[in-house]
Amino acid sequence: MTSNVVASPPAPDVPALSVDAARLLGRIEKFASIGRNAAGGIEREGFSDADREARAELIREAEAAGLAVGVDAAGNILIRRPEGTACTERPTLLIGSHLDTVVNGGRLDGTYGVLAALEVLQTVLESGVEPAHEPVAVAFANEEGARFPQPFWGSKVLVGRLAELPEEPLAHDGTPLRDALARVGGDLDALGTAVWPQGSVAAYLELHVEQGPVLESSGDSIGVVTGITGRTVLTVVVRGEAGHAGTTPMEMRRDPLAAAARILLAVEGLAQEQQLCRVATVGRLDIRPNSPNTIAEEVQLTVDLRDGNPVRLELAEQAVRNLVATVAQERRLEIDVEVGTRTEPAQADRTLRDAIADSAVELGHRYQLLPSGAGHDAQIVAEIAPMGMIFVPSIGGVSHVPEEDTKSGDLVAGADVLLRTALRL
Numbered sequence: 536m537t538s539n540v541v542a543s544p545p546a547p548d549v550p551a552l553s554v555d556a557a558r559l560l561g562r563i564e565k566f567a568s569i570g571r572n573a574a575g576g577i578e579r580e581g582f583s584d585a586d587r588e589a590r591a592e593l594i595r596e597a598e599a600a601g602l603a604v605g606v607d608a609a610g611n612i613l614i615r616r617p618e619g620t621a622c623t624e625r626p627t628l629l630i631g632s633h634l635d636t637v638v639n640g641g642r643l644d645g646t647y648g649v650l651a652a653l654e655v656l657q658t659v660l661e662s663g664v665e666p667a668h669e670p671v672a673v674a675f676a677n678e679e680g681a682r683f684p685q686p687f688w689g690s691k692v693l694v695g696r697l698a699e700l701p702e703e704p705l706a707h708d709g710t711p712l713r714d715a716l717a718r719v720g721g722d723l724d725a726l727g728t729a730v731w732p733q734g735s736v737a738a739y740l741e742l743h744v745e746q747g748p749v750l751e752s753s754g755d756s757i758g759v760v761t762g763i764t765g766r767t768v769l770t771v772v773v774r775g776e777a778g779h780a781g782t783t784p785m786e787m788r789r790d791p792l793a794a795a796a797r798i799l800l801a802v803e804g805l806a807q808e809q810q811l812c813r814v815a816t817v818g819r820l821d822i823r824p825n826s827p828n829t830i831a832e833e834v835q836l837t838v839d840l841r842d843g844n845p846v847r848l849e850l851a852e853q854a855v856r857n858l859v860a861t862v863a864q865e866r867r868l869e870i871d872v873e874v875g876t877r878t879e880p881a882q883a884d885r886t887l888r889d890a891i892a893d894s895a896v897e898l899g900h901r902y903q904l905l906p907s908g909a910g911h912d913a914q915i916v917a918e919i920a921p922m923g924m925i926f927v928p929s930i931g932g933v934s935h936v937p938e939e940d941t942k943s944g945d946l947v948a949g950a951d952v953l954l955r956t957a958l959r960l
């Protein structure tokens with residue numbers, strides 16, 4: 536990976552605009568209070584009450600800025616310049632990210648990119664500059680899939696991947712998405728109206744925190760993303776036989792939790808010892824009835840596999856399936872594997888990469904090229920449009936935890952690079 540130091544003056548043909556740093560940082564602070572728990576983490580799972588509050592706040596902020604706001608059938612929030620200012624003849628530049636978080640997550644993952652996109656539109660509107668591409672900001676609904684396990688929900692609908700979404704999506708606890716979606720202005724029966732056809736987006740840009748240690752350790756303030764990892768999420772359902780923890784002899788047990796433990800460690804081994812895929816994680820266990828003196832009846836565990844190579848990802852999934860079949864046979868259990876989501880790796884567009892890198896250099900920021908190990912809506916939108924992503928450093932390299940943070944100067948630098956990239960296209 537190369538670090539690039541900088542010196543060149545701004546290119547003369549790109550308007551020299553900057554974001555309003557105080558406004559951006561103030562909004563980030565404000566959104567960090569929505570859904571904050573006692574530990575300082577953010578609990579804003581997609582379509583939860585806190586998510587609805589954040590969405591309402593975004594709409595208020597955008598409207599107060601004089602922008603036009605709409606919500607599509609999937610619950611995506613779309614922000615445009617108002618009629619009379621927006622030029623629909625121009626090619627569309629979509630800029631976005633998500634407002635929802637994981638359970639006990641951080642303040643920047645997703646929200647930073649949405650607020651920076653808002654900042655780009657507001658700055659362009661206020662400046663009177665006429666960009667060659669019409670910027671449209673989007674807050675994608677339920678990117679994380681924390682409560683409703685359909686990650687990339689909003690972006691998948693936008694690109695038309697409706698067939699792979701459940702007809703009646705449910706939350707982990709069985710709550711139907713239908714009502715939750717209606718409460719934010721969406722409509723499960725009208726998802727087709729939220730689909731954007733091939734060619735309708737000239738380019739998609741997403742600004743995000745890196746969520747890893749690379750930029751911080753190199754000292755570069757901007758990352759130009761080369762590509763985004765592929766990801767397969769499976770739910771393994773292990774069914775055994777419930778029983779009394781004190782009276783059921785060991786040899787008579789069909790304990791799904793002990794089997795789940797075996798599967799969990801083997802999944803770790805797929806990435807760690809066998810190196811079949813880059814990373815493998817069991818992040819969620821649901822145990823029924825989850826009682827200390829009862830042998831469990833059913834256990835569900837999620838398996839999250841990631842790799843930049845789709846073939847390796849397939850092999851890792853097959854290894855999980857083989858492993859599960861062995862455990863089922865050895866322990867006389869019934870084990871099913873359900874596919875939660877399969878997301879292909881995606882490459883960033885060369886032209887957008889260069890535009891981001893040039894913008895960083897012209898603004899005096901050091902950048903480096905790097906891949907993304909986290910998933911992003913950008914990899915879904917890549918199916919219908921060229922995609923580019925900008926990263927800023929994560930303090931301590933951590934994310935999906937309350938400690939997730941980035942220096943103010945880096946947050947502003949990232950937003951300025953986003954703005955400049957939008958203006959130079």
Ligand code: GLV
Pocket residue numbers: 679908909910911
């Ligand atoms: C999305 O946040 C992911 O898990 O990579």
Ligand code: MN
Pocket residue numbers: 637644679935
């Ligand atoms: Mn995330």
Ligand code: MN
Pocket residue numbers: 633644645678743910911
């Ligand atoms: Mn994110």
